[in-house]
Amino acid sequence: MQTRNKIFDDISQLMTNAMGVAQGARDEAETAMKGMMDRWLADRDFVTREEFDAVRAMAQKAREENEALKARLDSLEAKG
Structure with missing residues (x-):
């Protein structure tokens, strides 16, 4: 039973880490897109x-x- 709990703990930790990586990637993509849009708008004569x-x-x-x-x-x- 102890082995089974360890496996679930490992899977849970892996999923938590994956979600953290995914959130970080999302934040980085949003920042990059915002920067691109800001540069594009700055290049226009708006x-x-x-x-x-x-x-x-x-x-x-x-x-x-x-x-x-x-x-x-x-x-x-x-x-x-």
Whole structure:
């Protein structure tokens, strides 16, 4: 009976070690993939959300100023 328990203990230890190795490999693969994606994204000319929002706000302000200037110009042309 003692031999049987030793075999089960050895198998249990082997499975535990295998799971640890598998988890380590998974973590390493995730880290490598994340690094690859970060490098790929860095090589592209993508803008951050903050940069996009800032440019969009500037464009909106420019549109509003253009509309105000057009209204003023139309008013001046109507007078003249």
